[in-house]
Amino acid sequence: MNTPNLNHTKKASSPGPTAIAAIVALGLYLLVYLSWQFFHWLPGKQELGQAFLIPADMAALCATLLAARRCPGSRRLRSFWLWMSTAIAAETIADIFLLKYNIQYNEPPFPTIADAFFLSFYVLLFIALLRVPVAPVTLIKRLQILLDGAIIVFGGGAVVWYFVLGPTAKAGGQSTLATAVSIAYPVGDLILLAGLAALLLRRSPPTLKIALLLVAAGMLASIVADVVYGYGVLHDTYRSGDPIDTLYVLEFLIFALAGISQKPVHRGEDPALTDNWRQPDPRASWLPYITAPIGFGLLIGVESRRPFFPDLSLVLILTVIGGLVAVRQYVSLRELSRTERARRESERRSRAIFQNAGVGITVNDLEGPVIVDVNQTFSEMVGYTPEELRGGDFAALTHPDELETYQSLNVKTIDGFQREIRFLRRDGTALWGSLTLSLLRDEAGIPRYVIGVLQDITTRKEAEQVKDEFISVVGHELRTPLTSIRGSLGLLEGGVFGELPTEAASMIQLAVSNTDRLVRLINDILDIERMDAGRTELELAPVKASELIANATQIVQMTATQAQVTLATEILDDPVLFVDGDTIIQVLVNLLGNAIKFSPRWSTVTITVGLEGARALISVADNGRGIPADRLETIFERFRQVDSSDAREKGGSGLGLAIARSIVEHHGGEMRVESEIGQGSTFYFTLPIADASVTMLVCGHQNGETGTNADRLTELQAIAPALAPGIVLVVEDDPSLGEVLTKTLNHKEITTRLVRTAEDAVEEIRRSQPSILILDLMLPGESGFTVIERLRVEGPLNDTHLLVYTALDLNSGDRERLQLGSTEFLSKATTTPQDIERRVNELIQSQQNSVQRGAT
Amino acid sequence: MSQRLLLVDDEDAIRTIATISLERIGEWTVVPASSGRAALEAIQDDGPFDAVLMDVMMPELDGPSTLQHMRDGVLPAHVPVIFLTAKIGQAERDRLLSLGASGVIAKPFDPMTLPEELQHILNG
Numbered sequence: 001m002n003t004p005n006l007n008h009t010k011k012a013s014s015p016g017p018t019a020i021a022a023i024v025a026l027g028l029y030l031l032v033y034l035s036w037q038f039f040h041w042l043p044g045k046q047e048l049g050q051a052f053l054i055p056a057d058m059a060a061l062c063a064t065l066l067a068a069r070r071c072p073g074s075r076r077l078r079s080f081w082l083w084m085s086t087a088i089a090a091e092t093i094a095d096i097f098l099l100k101y102n103i104q105y106n107e108p109p110f111p112t113i114a115d116a117f118f119l120s121f122y123v124l125l126f127i128a129l130l131r132v133p134v135a136p137v138t139l140i141k142r143l144q145i146l147l148d149g150a151i152i153v154f155g156g157g158a159v160v161w162y163f164v165l166g167p168t169a170k171a172g173g174q175s176t177l178a179t180a181v182s183i184a185y186p187v188g189d190l191i192l193l194a195g196l197a198a199l200l201l202r203r204s205p206p207t208l209k210i211a212l213l214l215v216a217a218g219m220l221a222s223i224v225a226d227v228v229y230g231y232g233v234l235h236d237t238y239r240s241g242d243p244i245d246t247l248y249v250l251e252f253l254i255f256a257l258a259g260i261s262q263k264p265v266h267r268g269e270d271p272a273l274t275d276n277w278r279q280p281d282p283r284a285s286w287l288p289y290i291t292a293p294i295g296f297g298l299l300i301g302v303e304s305r306r307p308f309f310p311d312l313s314l315v316l317i318l319t320v321i322g323g324l325v326a327v328r329q330y331v332s333l334r335e336l337s338r339t340e341r342a343r344r345e346s347e348r349r350s351r352a353i354f355q356n357a358g359v360g361i362t363v364n365d366l367e368g369p370v371i372v373d374v375n376q377t378f379s380e381m382v383g384y385t386p387e388e389l390r391g392g393d394f395a396a397l398t399h400p401d402e403l404e405t406y407q408s409l410n411v412k413t414i415d416g417f418q419r420e421i422r423f424l425r426r427d428g429t430a431l432w433g434s435l436t437l438s439l440l441r442d443e444a445g446i447p448r449y450v451i452g453v454l455q456d457i458t459t460r461k462e463a464e465q466v467k468d469e470f471i472s473v474v475g476h477e478l479r480t481p482l483t484s485i486r487g488s489l490g491l492l493e494g495g496v497f498g499e500l501p502t503e504a505a506s507m508i509q510l511a512v513s514n515t516d517r518l519v520r521l522i523n524d525i526l527d528i529e530r531m532d533a534g535r536t537e538l539e540l541a542p543v544k545a546s547e548l549i550a551n552a553t554q555i556v557q558m559t560a561t562q563a564q565v566t567l568a569t570e571i572l573d574d575p576v577l578f579v580d581g582d583t584i585i586q587v588l589v590n591l592l593g594n595a596i597k598f599s600p601r602w603s604t605v606t607i608t609v610g611l612e613g614a615r616a617l618i619s620v621a622d623n624g625r626g627i628p629a630d631r632l633e634t635i636f637e638r639f640r641q642v643d644s645s646d647a648r649e650k651g652g653s654g655l656g657l658a659i660a661r662s663i664v665e666h667h668g669g670e671m672r673v674e675s676e677i678g679q680g681s682t683f684y685f686t687l688p689i690a691d692a693s694v695t696m697l698v699c700g701h702q703n704g705e706t707g708t709n710a711d712r713l714t715e716l717q718a719i720a721p722a723l724a725p726g727i728v729l730v731v732e733d734d735p736s737l738g739e740v741l742t743k744t745l746n747h748k749e750i751t752t753r754l755v756r757t758a759e760d761a762v763e764e765i766r767r768s769q770p771s772i773l774i775l776d777l778m779l780p781g782e783s784g785f786t787v788i789e790r791l792r793v794e795g796p797l798n799d800t801h802l803l804v805y806t807a808l809d810l811n812s813g814d815r816e817r818l819q820l821g822s823t824e825f826l827s828k829a830t831t832t833p834q835d836i837e838r839r840v841n842e843l844i845q846s847q848q849n850s851v852q853r854g855a856t
Numbered sequence: 857m858s859q860r861l862l863l864v865d866d867e868d869a870i871r872t873i874a875t876i877s878l879e880r881i882g883e884w885t886v887v888p889a890s891s892g893r894a895a896l897e898a899i900q901d902d903g904p905f906d907a908v909l910m911d912v913m914m915p916e917l918d919g920p921s922t923l924q925h926m927r928d929g930v931l932p933a934h935v936p937v938i939f940l941t942a943k944i945g946q947a948e949r950d951r952l953l954s955l956g957a958s959g960v961i962a963k964p965f966d967p968m969t970l971p972e973e974l975q976h977i978l979n980g
Binding site: 472475476479480481482483484485486487488490491493494496515519539582 | 867
């Protein structure tokens, strides 16, 4: 949308060949006229001088009409040019009549029809000026413009009155009509002056600037010429063709130029609507202060010549000017103090908000983290005075462990940055803050400062830590006595000290089962807390679904036998899962335990594994009493059981399903339940599947254990393309880490390449098809996620082993998004570049082995 | 002759229960020690042992530190050390194994199956 407009403006701003030709013609005409004025190479001064005016009039007429035609997009602008051309037409007609009289009579009569047209020129031009598109202004501004205009008109009026108007009015010996017409001319000039003032003082679209300045210049020429002409007529010294006529020729040539300068305004391009209007030109505001001194200068001049009888009319005009100037000053000062007050008030308000905000606020210089300003709250948070902080280095407040976070920031990533981060207080203690950053730009839109808003979350962080510690300690402290209780009871129950009476034995059994329940409850609470706090690190590895199911059924087999429930496994598909096996077994044991608990005797609990789209779907179905529809969701919440008596009867903690769902969701899967009262329930959950090459590797390993070495190698060879010899591509924006990685990795078998942005990464992968890709996620601009997403779409990465090397804490959703081919996740916090090197060497080694063996 | 086991735990009750379990259900000869320091002395005075079963959380010298002292030449390298811990979780288990433990048994343990569990670990 923008580009064509820009092009258009460019084309329009350079004058076309026609416009240049027109300008040259106007210039040549002026030269011809001037040479005639100087040398009079043709006789007939009066007629010819008048005749020279007419082509200039015609040129202006054509130019303004064409300008009006060029502006179909703006009604006001078109109307302005049309009124201009009408005014010029009137002037043209007047000049033609005057030429006729000049030819006809030696001494042209006065007044004539020509004067009527001359006078209408002033009125029409004034109307035209009122049609110029202007910006709307406030009432006070309008008053100022009006006063300024009045001062200009009265200042000019003083001149006109002194030289022309006054003497003309006082001069006798003419008919009333002749006197009236004589007076009308300088009055017309004053009208033009008012129009000129209106033009210069109001705000017009900047694209009209040249045209309007030319019109103003033309008008000024007209006013000056008229005053001189009027003076000349009064003293009977003027004749047509006098040098003063040059100003008239010039006037109309300038009007013609103005018309030519009008750029086309197409429909929908109204400059009044599309231009970004600037503030009123401040230069225009001193205009009144030029006219006023001229007026006063005149007064002093007159006074010095006629000390006793000053020209009363002039004194009157000048008094009015003085009054106007005073009013204007007063209005300006009022306005100035009002805006200044408003500005100060707003500044005070902002300052108060800044200082008293409940959050800490810092303003930092974008170049180098120098603190420009801080508020009271911030300085209290960090324990320094604002004076100490201003001009100081922001890094001094940063906790050493967080420096890296700031280093990774750039202009693009600052806006919207939000993180829980540590600061250093003056006393060296850590301040936990939730920090939000934004850019502060200057008027030109260039970012200058970084505004940081900091919320103190130390208390919350400490509370979280206390809670974590508390739970951990409680877990441990409860377990220690429970170990003794459970141990003692177990020994008694086991008959180590001899057979117990039946009643005693059943009491002991009750104590044992309830102790076990208590232990489970504690374990479950610890599990779910760890899961919620995100502290559970899933150790993802490829494993067959059937293997996990076999493990789980083995664990619950005893319970099932006791409950006289049969366990059945249906394997529709046996996908290789990419999961943390232990936790999935926990999920299965949980679901199977529940199913067994609620199943009637002699019934069957069925575990089914199959595929659902690109994921594995595992279900556990029982023929139990079922779950009411309104409880289907709540059973996954903590301490929610279908029947509160279940907890006592069935011995569950009420956390089992919550933990199971949490584990599945951490893997990026989903868990749901379908149930019918009296018919039973089926719990379903989905899990991610490892990709093809990993599947082959797993199969290879498994077969290798039973089959021969050669079998295993053949199978390993199948995955050889996944580790084809070639290039290790490191995508890392931190220059020092990037260098360390490439230096560590570069040796004779490995070629390492380093890129710093997502865009370069995608390009380099496409070009060099690296066998191993080490990917940082936090990159300038687009992130590592983008790299994976783009590769997923384009799909050239099937054969590349991906090592995601990041400082981010990835949740299971992130991991799933990043899964592409063989993918491993390595945390920057725990994995050193040396660890990376080891892993890369392993990958390369296994690739070389399989290739070598395959060759022999 | 039954195998000799050094049992280290600061809790009297647990020492008692584990001793009964290992001696009566299992066929161990148990030498109890109530602290890491006592354990190191027992190795000097009462050794040799065929295995060490040791609590992790103990005042003064905790399980891992005691293990370190033992591995500094006090205890022959081939003698397995198994930890007893109330802290469950894979991370903790891995940490203990990385310190050189042969196995980890979670608290609370079932005294009826403790000897079996221990044997399972020792058999690898």
